[in-house]
Amino acid sequence: MEDERIFSDICGGRLALQRRYYSSFCREFCVSCPRLSLRSLTSVTCTVWLVAYGLFTLCENSTILSAAIFITVLGLLGYLHFVKIDQETLLIIDSLGIQMTSSYASGKENTTFIEMDKVKDIVINEAIYMQKVIYYLCILLKDPREPQKISQVVPVFQSAKPRLDCLIEVYKSCQEVLAHQKATTTRS
Structure with a gap:
């Protein structure tokens, strides 16, 4: 299943969120920024x-x-x-991990993969940016020595900077996948 919705970034610019549901435990989210203005x-x-x-x-x-x-x-x-990133993608698969891809205007791609056993949670956090409070989605990574603690915070959609309404859609869907993964892990 695939659908696309239009949202705004923190400056009021237009963003497109494409959601692809491959299964109940594999989902992909693509946030597309407008192309370079002539x-x-x-x-x-x-x-x-x-x-x-x-x-x-x-x-x-x-x-x-x-x-x-x-x-x-x-x-x-x-x-x-x-500099100019046209699209940012978040792919979450409950048994493997999370892959984040940034596609630049020149065609170059930058990909980061995080194994699922390193992921503690995905949360919406807030920050102060240019004299206003903004929200951003981030992945909390477990500390390898103490699994109850957080070792690193990895922000998602850094270039697009979508508003809270877009982040909530991605957050809810990611939480469903994480809940499915945790249920599968506890059964084993």
Whole structure:
């Protein structure tokens, strides 16, 4: 089963949440951010080139224009490859673990896998961000020496920053999978 709903991020931007239910113990959540805006890209490029042209007219040095073009192209490529994340995916399988994938605008993907026996819980936490309180989904990892304690907190959907209503949908579904996993573990 697959469905898609539209939510907002913490700044009011549009996010799409795709939910895929493969079974009662395997679910995937994809949060998609809007693509790179042509308007913002054009405005930044024009600003850099106009400043470079102004400096060129003052100095009459053509290397300024060449440097501006070179810096703009390199900056855009760096932004697309290292900064702009188009989609973040959370895949939870009760017998294996949790996989988080970030897909960049350039096509690069960054994947992190956490084994289920290291997961203590998945919670919604709150933080102060830019003078306001925001909520974020995070995975609590068990301390290997003391399983009752938490060793690490791993935030999910760091780039998209969805609002609470979107996080609650993902949280409830993850809790169902975790409950199924705990029930299976206690029976064994």
